[in-house]
Amino acid sequence: MAIHDRGMKKWQFAFGHPELIKGQRDLWRDQERLAKPIVDPYELEEFDQRIVYAMEYNLSVIIAIWSDGFTSDIKGWVHYVDPLTHQLRIEAEDGLFHRITFEDVVAVVVVD
Template sequence: MAIRDRGKIKWNPASFMPEGFAMTREMYKDQMRQAKPILDEYQTEEFDLRIKYAMEYRHAVKISVWCDGFITDYTGGIQRVEPITHELRLEVNPGEYERIAFDDVTAVKVVD
């Protein structure tokens, strides 16, 4: 007596699984999001002083940036501060630059 198997047809109901896994990953990612920290003028002034010091003495800085609910750290030398566009230009690797908006900066630390 041979077993009559339906082959690939029996797996068709499980075809939604990748989408379900993606939705679960997205749900957990949304739970990890943080609200944008509110900085007062003293903190922003302290950030400005640290940035000026790092530019003057050519020290590297570690900048924490809030982006879409997550905080990302960048480490490198400050190439340029653009006051018109309100952006920093940070050299993270030789020849590789990252543009960071002033409003998204949450912390600045000078690395010696």
């Protein structure tokens, strides 16, 4: 007597519900989240010095940004530092401008 397996048909009910798929993706994404790194006041001062140096000599920087549990890097040139709104305006390599708040910055590296 041969066993007739239904193959993927037996799993179709699980993959047919978009809510289950979205829930599983959200669960995987939540497992990859990181806590916001604690930035020391001395590190903040060092970030400020690197940003001023990069602006003065028109050097590109890589700024690591923490947002909603994930860090991302933006590479470009510091265009303007706005002390009133506590934001950096960065011109990225692709020509777009990004506004970054001071609180979201976790690392600054001068490239050139």
